[in-house]
Amino acid sequence: MAKMSIAEALREAIREEMRRDERVFCLGEDIDIPGGFGGAFTVTLGLSKEFGHERILDTPISEIMIAGAAVGAAMTGMIPIADVQYGDFLFCMMDQLADNAAKMTYMSGGTVSVPMVMRAPVGATTRGAQHAQSLESFFTHVPGLKIICPSTAYDAKGLLKTAIRDKNPVVVFEHKLLYGSKGNRAEKSALSPVGEVPEEEYLIPFGEGVIRREGTDITIVANLLMVYRAMEAAEILEKEGISVEVIDPRTLVPFDYELVLSSIKKTSRLMIVEEDTRRNGWGAEVAAQIAEDGLYYLDAPIIRVATYDVPIPFAPVMENFVVPSAARIAEAARKLMKA
């Protein structure tokens, strides 16, 4: 097994799939210009050496075209992996993703498929409000899209490979502080987890969450960076005698409700932690669904810890305040234990 960062694991997944299937290609801005960045966070760095610039396609700064071209190519026999530099720019692509990618199969009565992947970095990194958003919930709302959010190198490779082979449009949310990008693309205060990644082929099916830490008092469901914040909170709480189970759903659509239900049967308390803003977030959906299916397992109200409902401010003191911290999660957990 090799040790890899998430950026490396994603690159491996793309490399393997491009070797396996010549329909797979990448397109995006600055994804592999010689002497350039390899995408905003180095994921596609160096791939053109093996696959050439025809399959690692550096585009103009044209998000509508990138997303739309991915849809068109996907409908007609290719498997595009489109790249956006910051997730925030998905808004520029929204029409192509929400109206075309998501609906083409349905509108055609199932005669068309759109096997494309849309990769997007999310998370607040003191860049201000237009380079910071966690946008999962904008997309989990759209029927026809699958939404995944790998938080480890192992998951990144296995889930991206599954995404590439899926017959549907899959939006991949990746976290800027988890990539482990190097050189001048490195992020200050990044966690950059490095993990074991098997050399042999493996795929991770969508809709299967994992338990990152077992516990008996509270279940915390968290994704991306918040998995790590929840784990940190769990450490703190353990010393106070509160045992936390941390679940990483890994994919938001489809979502592994079974795993959450089986966990709350044991813990009878549920907290959802997301970096996305709180109102109408994916956490609200999970809370509602668990209330429908699992209310009687619960001894306390379901609570959410999420980014406050504000745009992401620039100043670190304010950014750190609005995005959930381990301390805020721990505090919410203490309250939940008393509830």
Place this chain on the structure above:
Amino acid sequence: MKTENELVLSKADKNKAAARLLEMYEQMFLLRSYEEKIYFLFLEGVMPGTIHQSQGQEACAVGMLFDLRKEDYMTSTHRPAGHCLAKGVSLDSMMAEMFAKSTGCCKGKGGAMHTGDISVGAIPAIAITAGGMPVAVGVGLSCKMRRTDNVVVCFFGDGASNEGAFHEAMNAAAIWKLPVVFVCENNFYGASTHIKLVTNIENIADRASAYGMPGEVVEGNDVELVNEAATRAIARARKGEGPTIIELKTYRRCGHSRNDACAYRDKVEEKEWYAKDPLIISKNRILEEKYATAEELEQIEKRVLQRIEDAVEYAKNSPDPKPEDALEHVYAV
């Protein structure tokens, strides 16, 4: 032979030209020194976030905005510092914003990429590539609908010219004859991508004819040439004759962002452009025309550097925002 009268006049003209160029030089020197200071502070690690700098492009900002009124507007990009200083955003408030202080022009909420101050017509910068262009159309529309003769200067990059928003903005400004001056700072790169790789024509301004508006290509490192083009386009806009595209050929003397070493750029190209430094071009002209002596220029530069040091002190001594301040300003009251 010129008559006595003409000689006097031309002397007055010359004095005026001298005063203008000296002032433009001072502004350009301010922009350059401000950004060099920021670069230094950023690498020291005292500034959060990222930086997109415009060393080398000073003549574009200064030449275009020199004759704007305070009531005129300007829209900017992810690379806004030069535009904002030249539009009159206060140096102290910009520096404080870079330090993420509550006295910053955006109270620490915006950061480098959203620098601006509406009170001097600097629309807070929009960091979505070409995202400011349709906004500039709206500003122009408002200037027209409110029956003012104000104009808006809309900065964008060569890379931005391939966004859909570019097309929609150009067309609408043209059909409604809006007072918008579209300024493409063509520094030949969008991040790491050379313009040749993503655009089949030599000049972005050639697209002007497709929208039925005039387009002009200008040597963007010569502040006087930039200013002349600006004067023509602004006059046209003020008279209600509609928008213009001005394409300024220029070059970044810095990375795209943070500590980018520009490994994607051709070193011969870099050398050629570095020789065309807008500050040197203006300085040489000032000295040739005897608008000022080298010592006088030094005095100007000293004065500017002191202002920057003062701004750094101001910013450092300013208070941080309170964490809860983050909850304010989501809605206007």
